[in-house]
Amino acid sequence: MTLKGKTAVITGSNSGIGLGVARELARAGADVVLNSFTDRDEDHALARALGEEFGVTARYIKADMSKGAECRALIEQAGVCDILVNNAGIQHVAPIDEFPQDKWDAIIAINMSSAFHTTAVALPLMRKAGWGRVINIASAHGLTASPYKSAYVTAKHGVVGMTKTVALECAREEITANAICPGYVLTPLVESQIPDTAKKYAMTEEEAKQKVILERQPSKEFATTEQIGGTAVFLCSDAAAQITGTTISVDGGWTAL
Structure with a gap:
């Protein structure tokens, strides 16, 4: 399949899963917008190198996903967003009665609320184009829980719920919304x-x-960033046109237990 002519915005994508997803979307022909909260020369160089490697247009746009206004500005600055991948996330581990309030607030903002802000701005662009894909990188912890990860588990469960809501709101349109739920990724x-x-x-x-x-x-075995990216590419394909409002686990059987 080819995603030539489509533009993908991937939050939190200058490393890790986000970069892996961006690479696979670019490999499939999509133009890509990379993002993180830094604005270094190497961030922009990474985008240029990615574009040259796959023969697509690649840009880097700084936006702090803990700030709603910057989340929205990211999509506005991108100008077009056929594929939105909400990936940005952070983690902190502590018992709930000792969990720092600032860490809770940051995790909820970056891991969950950012997806609300970007999706709210991206959907009108997708509707104007007549096609769109919202792909939220949730987690096995969006379907199950672990101790000492209250904020992360709460945020990822919230992302799964929001994914279902977006899917229902767009059910009669050529727009789908799904969540990928990785386990441990290398x-x-x-x-x-x-x-x-x-x-x-x-x-x-x-x-x-x-x-x-x-x-x-x-x-x-660890899942790989390439496998997460490949799952995202599949969700953009015509074969996945009727897959919406659901989760796809890439977790080596974790949530089967």
Whole structure:
């Protein structure tokens, strides 16, 4: 399939899952808008390199996803948004009675409210174009829970609920809304945590991956950013035109337990 002629805006996409999704959409021919809260030369260079690699137009637009006005400005500045991938997210782990209020507020803002703001501005652009795809990167934690992750679990459950609402509001249009729910994905951030985890539990790195990090992932294998990106490309395809308002788990069987 080809996404040539389509423009995708991916939030939180200068690394990790977001960058992996942007790469796969660009590989399929979509022009892409990368985003994060920084505005460094390397951010813009990353976009240029991506565009050159896949022969598409790639831009980088700074926007802080903790601020509603900047979320909305991102879409306005992009000017066109056929495919919206709400990916930006942060994490903090603590018991709920010790959870810092500022961390709660930031996680809810970045992981959930940002998707509301970007979608609200993107939908009119999709309606004008007569086609659109809203893809929210939720999590296995949008379908189940873990202790000490109250804000993250709350936000991801909220994203899944919002996805269903958007799908119903657009059900008679050529616009779909779905959530991808990854389990543990091998990103640079996760990869960097493996040695410390191994040291903490006096294990080899392989044992740390299998017994600690991937404890809840029955496949005992990480998903890859390319697989998440490939799932996003599928959701943009004609084959997925009647897939809307649902979740697709890429979690090695986590939510089957």
